[in-house]
Amino acid sequence: MMRCIPFGDRAMILRWNDGISEETNAKVIQAMHAIEKASLPGLMEMVPAYNELMIVFDARTTDFKTLQSAINSMDFSCDGITEEGREWHVPVCYGGDYGPDLPIVAAHCDIAEAELIARHSAEKYRVYMLGFMPGFCYLGGLPAALSCPRKERPSLKIAAGSVGIAGQQTGVYPLESPGGWQIIGRTPLPFFNPTRFWIEAGDYIQFVPVDTREFEHLQLQVAADTFDIHNFLHA
């Protein structure tokens, strides 16, 4: 059951049930796409979350009641358009200088480093939402066996592209930032790209181990902007 809740004088929240589930998140994203297609007047922005959709509107031209009415008359399930999320294969150079905390996580999980890499890169992680930083993906699906507490003392500087684990979560730092995640590798792909955001809620990520030579080759391409992000889309 979806409810509409006012959120101040220029926004509203569509809320599904509590908790995190792929099913609920899929409904959120489906609703977002359907509302977008409906081109409701005054709609400015939508932000999907695990089980909510935040809608920002222009209060000069519309209001909560008008949007609530329009949205409640929509049947998202019958929209006819089921947009499958895209699957991205994200190259990661695990361990070494790029993943200084790989040994720590492996030791905590009581598995060999090679096994940690194999299992971390075997999963398809769902992008539930983006937030916290531009380009930061909230990923679901980290196996419990690979979870590891975050650092007690956060690092002052984590490089952009760093792939980490913190508690039950895994993710990629889109920008250089201080942080407490355990860093197990790095990707050359620009998760924060001011000219183009390429990953969206509802997409999936699979990490693909690459060696340092491949990493540096890709890094040069990214720096020169001669790469095509679509090369990393799983066909």
Added chain:
Amino acid sequence: MPKVYVISPGILCTVQDAGRYGFLRYGMPATGAMDEISMRIANRLVGNAPDAAVLEATLQGPSLVFEKDTYIAIAGAEMPSTLDGHTIPSYQTVRVKAGDVLQMGKVTWGARAYIAVAGGFRVPEVMGSRSTFLSAGVGGLEGRPLQKGDKLEYLCIWERIKAVRIPDEFLSWLRRDGPLLIYPGPELHRFTREAVFTLLTNPYTISAESNRMGYRLEGPALNVKKGLSADIVSTGVLPGTIQVPGDGKPVLLMADAQTTGGYCRLALLAKAEISRAAQLKPGDSLRFGEAQPEQAKELIKRCTMF
């Protein structure tokens, strides 16, 4: 294009406009002028579109020299200013001659002043906006605050500007006192009755841990009901949201705030009140009050009256 040369940047001066929309879902905050209403007025006073790029000066304004004749206007906080050695008032269209030096002093009312130039400041657009996002180092002037020696291009339209007159009533309304009007947040029901009462009756103080991302408030803790967690699954938030982390101390999110958060959303400011909150600085006291339905329309109207 002629340039403005920065002799001294003041305490924190960034290029801002009305912000960028369309990217919240990628985790990119809208950013933009903290006091949007004052930005619009400054722009209108020099004949600009209300969302042209301006300089947002914090606590102490910059010293600038203009290469070519133009018009400027200052709105928002009160910072005693001189142009070519002569005192100039805020909220007025001011004629600038080539070589004139604008010197802005320390704030005497408010926190953030907006300097508009006829034609607007011209820095490259990033994601459709000239606003600065300091955390990511993008937008505005190279994603950073102004520094001594910077040169900013401006469009320089000085022959025929159509300045709008701002009524005295509106100017008094801008400097109004009284509680910041708020609406209930989606997690209001999680808080105790005492917490809600406290929020609406007790003054809070802006702590030193406050910036464009948000203000940490000092004051009585606001507690959730027994057995409930202060944390929630991450959800969307907007500037003006009052979040309450586990320690019970409210945080007022502002223009550069993260787009999502995992703390309860107790309430949020009416849009017009965000502009007023932007004029508060560490040490200032504030109170909250419930926005009444009959006030809502008027508050929205005032946001874009100019």
